[in-house]
Amino acid sequence: MLINVPETVVADALRGIAIAHPELTVDVERRVIIRRGAPYEGKVGLVSGGGSGHEPLHGGFVGRGMLTAACPGEVFTSPVPDQMVRAAAAVDSGAGVLFIVKNYTGDVLNFDMAAELAEDEGVQVAKVLVNDDVAVTDSLYTAGRRGTGATLFVEKLAGAAADEGAPLDRVASIARQVNEASRSFGVALSACSTPAKGGPTFDLPDGELELGIGIHGEPGRERRAMMTSGEIADVAVDAVVEDLRPEAPVLLLVNGMGATPLLELYGFSAEVHRALTERKVSVARTLVGNYVTSLDMAGASVTICQADEELLRLWDAPVSTPALRWGC
Amino acid sequence: MLINVPETVVADALRGIAIAHPELTVDVERRVIIRRGAPYEGKVGLVSGGGSGHEPLHGGFVGRGMLTAACPGEVFTSPVPDQMVRAAAAVDSGAGVLFIVKNYTGDVLNFDMAAELAEDEGVQVAKVLVNDDVAVTDSLYTAGRRGTGATLFVEKLAGAAADEGAPLDRVASIARQVNEASRSFGVALSACSTPAKGGPTFDLPDGELELGIGIHGEPGRERRAMMTSGEIADVAVDAVVEDLRPEAPVLLLVNGMGATPLLELYGFSAEVHRALTERKVSVARTLVGNYVTSLDMAGASVTICQADEELLRLWDAPVSTPALRWGC
Amino acid sequence: MNALPDAPVDASFLLRWLDTSATVLDREANRLTLLDSPIGDADHGTNMRRGFIAARTAVGQEPPDTPGGVLTAIGRHLISTVGGASGPLYGTLLRRAGKQLGDEPAVGAERLRDALRAGVDGVAQLGGAAAGDKTMLDALLPALDAMDTALAGGGSTTEVLDAAAKAAAEGAEATTPLRARKGRASYLGDRSIGHQDPGATSSALLVAALADTAREASA
Amino acid sequence: MNALPDAPVDASFLLRWLDTSATVLDREANRLTLLDSPIGDADHGTNMRRGFIAARTAVGQEPPDTPGGVLTAIGRHLISTVGGASGPLYGTLLRRAGKQLGDEPAVGAERLRDALRAGVDGVAQLGGAAAGDKTMLDALLPALDAMDTALAGGGSTTEVLDAAAKAAAEGAEATTPLRARKGRASYLGDRSIGHQDPGATSSALLVAALADTAREASA
Ligand SMILES: Nc1ncnc2c1ncn2[C@@H]1O[C@H](COP(=O)(O)OP(=O)(O)O)[C@@H](O)[C@H]1O
Numbered sequence A, B: 001m002l003i004n005v006p007e008t009v010v011a012d013a014l015r016g017i018a019i020a021h022p023e024l025t026v027d028v029e030r031r032v033i034i035r036r037g038a039p040y041e042g043k044v045g046l047v048s049g050g051g052s053g054h055e056p057l058h059g060g061f062v063g064r065g066m067l068t069a070a071c072p073g074e075v076f077t078s079p080v081p082d083q084m085v086r087a088a089a090a091v092d093s094g095a096g097v098l099f100i101v102k103n104y105t106g107d108v109l110n111f112d113m114a115a116e117l118a119e120d121e122g123v124q125v126a127k128v129l130v131n132d133d134v135a136v137t138d139s140l141y142t143a144g145r146r147g148t149g150a151t152l153f154v155e156k157l158a159g160a161a162a163d164e165g166a167p168l169d170r171v172a173s174i175a176r177q178v179n180e181a182s183r184s185f186g187v188a189l190s191a192c193s194t195p196a197k198g199g200p201t202f203d204l205p206d207g208e209l210e211l212g213i214g215i216h217g218e219p220g221r222e223r224r225a226m227m228t229s230g231e232i233a234d235v236a237v238d239a240v241v242e243d244l245r246p247e248a249p250v251l252l253l254v255n256g257m258g259a260t261p262l263l264e265l266y267g268f269s270a271e272v273h274r275a276l277t278e279r280k281v282s283v284a285r286t287l288v289g290n291y292v293t294s295l296d297m298a299g300a301s302v303t304i305c306q307a308d309e310e311l312l313r314l315w316d317a318p319v320s321t322p323a324l325r326w327g328c
Numbered sequence C, D: 001m002n003a004l005p006d007a008p009v010d011a012s013f014l015l016r017w018l019d020t021s022a023t024v025l026d027r028e029a030n031r032l033t034l035l036d037s038p039i040g041d042a043d044h045g046t047n048m049r050r051g052f053i054a055a056r057t058a059v060g061q062e063p064p065d066t067p068g069g070v071l072t073a074i075g076r077h078l079i080s081t082v083g084g085a086s087g088p089l090y091g092t093l094l095r096r097a098g099k100q101l102g103d104e105p106a107v108g109a110e111r112l113r114d115a116l117r118a119g120v121d122g123v124a125q126l127g128g129a130a131a132g133d134k135t136m137l138d139a140l141l142p143a144l145d146a147m148d149t150a151l152a153g154g155g156s157t158t159e160v161l162d163a164a165a166k167a168a169a170e171g172a173e174a175t176t177p178l179r180a181r182k183g184r185a186s187y188l189g190d191r192s193i194g195h196q197d198p199g200a201t202s203s204a205l206l207v208a209a210l211a212d213t214a215r216e217a218s219a
């Protein structure tokens, strides 16, 4: 691993982000990344965060038209409430703050505690839980569906609404609509290695893959013999389409888990597109890249979001962040 | 690997690029990626290309303010002359075309043949050779320094000049100036796997690294026991600074080889910055990301380019491509 | 039943417990992280180590003078430094327990048991888990039950906590055949079976540290 | 020296050579790619297979009727389909050789040798490599020298090409201890020592295919 010691990985990265992105205010000590100039008068602040290791999520999505602040925890470890309290205070213009929380026990508990504390300090807080991962089935007997690729859609679309000046309840309801209209499914071709463990988080022999993985290096629900890109696309598309049954064109995210070469990811996205078309799902917009990653895991995830006219408009709205930028 | 069969990897990827980037014209059959709307009246066309497997280089850099066309070869294999001839014909507005060629025997020979053929067809062609890799030392006894990270600088800065309407000789001389002012050094923490070979191109045991690697999965000049991010930064910075001895602020590219998590890359970039500062080199701009990659290789490269006022202005000029975008 | 005098559980007792816990978690961090690897995200050991070492430093700088104050302070620091699921859960456990003790200067085993019971109730409430869900509760609940039994039998503090430690360790081991229904491990469904729960394991270590502290105090 | 009649090298001879070469390269592609792996970029086998299979298809569709025409056409197709360093180099070799043969309908071993000499000179000129640089030239140059010797000794076409094949194979093997000075392998410096050059190996296969074609023709 290209690190100094496991203990300083997050702080080292924050120093690097501060240097590369002068348009962000990076508080290395308190672990908050804030859009320079925040709070923005009259605009709702968007705060997200989670364990590190998913970059560019979330810090790479701070900027105009997306997040106002991000709180990175240790690798794969939810941030602590102090970070979100600090972020909320820094970005609240009086219009309130939306917490975008991926559905993991740790994230939920820490953001909940933060919301209570921030409200005590007079910040109006709304929360949206992202839980798009269809690989988690029997949610009665689990911690519920995980938040994965749809986080990007929620952050982008709610961020666009906030940028337009929508009030907190509207921004929150758009965020919830996006989450409810989104489904994801992920596949790993290799495990990832965390700095703390110093090696792969699970053993995945060459020639096998894991179906239905999350983004924390955990194995999936099922192990299979290696399949072709086209076969994997069929499995992933079946999983999301059967669960969502979209009736309108979708936004499509074909996301790399970190170590999948763009060359392969683009090829896979062509297969995903083919699989969607075969299932009569039309694709309005396609985004391909390593956006919601799992350190150096090889693999990919497919996320679709059924989009109405308004969501399409919000998708096309200007965004200017380190990792996602168009229209300005 | 997330592929169908090795033989279709490049064509599959081109289909995916076509879907994700409607602003590009992708000729899957003839393997040329062209900026939509080309040729641009009165503007010099910029054509680059090389083996696939380095994405987003070059196709991800086609667009306003950078390349006009890219020619992807097979994985790690130079494109064939037919592709560059076709690209040149498609982007030439009469103002001529600049071929940006990384210094590898195959690229040089194929671009040379293409230049001859394109000139036969009436296109004025200038060529710039990128050879920034200081790891190749005794160039008398080798094929000469390789073209690596500086390719991004050459494409961006020459692209900005072309976008401003500079004539061919000026665009070419800026490209050459950028190359001469640039130096790179790369390090691998793992080998990469090519589709053709189906496995790692060389054996690199855990706990060892290769210093002075290229971008084609070839091993480096030297193998060492694992070092910290800070120690690696010192080695890389020493190599480029001692060779260039910059007397003005530099552009800095801290580039991931493909499978290095952004988290680690940002941390490494902080160390590179520290190492440069300690050596009294001031950094004018910093770019961090996976831009000139080697499939799924873990590792990083450091490129610096000594920048005068004009190069800084060209760097800041608007660019709008799939992989690099700012100012518009 | 031994005849040693009963050590009072005061601020100093719990500060020594904190010290022992931090040392044990530092030593066992790799094992906990390895347990969190096949059925989690390979961070439980580093999370616990980070939190307890930070709490030891912070609480040691301005040590409260009541056992309730010490537990509340540790809980607060855990919440601010651990992160993950275990941070809020252990933080809540200790804060609730500390609150329950009020500002009494020293307590016996019975009051300690009551306070821990309140804390563990807080964990169940916050995390929504029940016995058998393959979580830290599967070490903590048996520990409380064992304390009940030992107290009913008239045991000393050391004996009560020894019984708790034994039950917690057994409870942690007994998570191996369980299918996880809460936390990250639940995503794995049946594949979570056959692995010991990392949180239950750290709970067992913390209860063992309590017993060790008592034994040393009465030695 | 055997007494078989000398097979003329005509268009049909070289089309059969192309067919054999494509078959051999298809079979040996993995080995060539593996050789290109420690000291190159693991593509030489796929490059050569792709090029020769494409050339066989394309040239087979409209086969030229002179040996010069066949070589020129193969060379052109290799340039358009192989890529890498080997595409332009092999393409130039065959185009130069083809041009040198002009439009003669059939030639003997001596004219073939002259044509190949011109082609190999083209490779040296284009790539700037010399004998001992650990490239395809280290198989090709010894092959030409062996043809010279065999021709001087009055050998038949089959004998001349057998000698060439033997020398090319030995030349390819003799690249192992060399330090590369051209192509990708040169970047490795001393670490290129101890590996056989993939391009020299494919050259040896191509020359062997010439000898096999001659032997079959005269059988
Ligand atoms: N809902 C819950 N209730 C009680 N304990 C839980 C719950 N969810 C997780 N845990 C405990 O937390 C442990 C994992 O802690 P840790 O690895 O630090 O956090 P994370 O799962 O966020 O990475 C699990 O082994 C389990 O014992």
Ligand SMILES: Nc1ncnc2c1ncn2[C@@H]1O[C@H](COP(=O)(O)OP(=O)(O)O)[C@@H](O)[C@H]1O
Pocket: B076, B077, B078, B105, B106, B107, D036, D040, D041, D043, D044, D047, D048, D083, D084, D085, D086, D087, D089, D123, D126, D127, D128, D129, D134, D135, D136, D137, D182, D183, D184, D197, D198, D199, D200
């Ligand atoms: N300058 C040169 N002159 C002659 N032959 C060369 C030269 N450079 C490379 N070669 C030959 O080309 C072979 C590599 O071909 P190939 O792998 O297809 O191309 P690339 O090196 O571009 O990947 C080498 O093994 C060597 O024999």
Ligand SMILES: [Mg+2]
Pocket: A051, A075, A076, A077, A078, A106, C041, C043, C084, C085
């Ligand atoms: Mg965690």
Ligand SMILES: [Mg+2]
Pocket: B051, B075, B076, B077, B078, B106, D041, D043, D084, D085
């Ligand atoms: Mg090659």
Ligand SMILES: [Mg+2]
Pocket: C036, C040, C041, C042, C043, C044, C084
């Ligand atoms: Mg964990």
Ligand SMILES: [Mg+2]
Pocket: D036, D040, D041, D042, D043, D044, D084
């Ligand atoms: Mg090669």
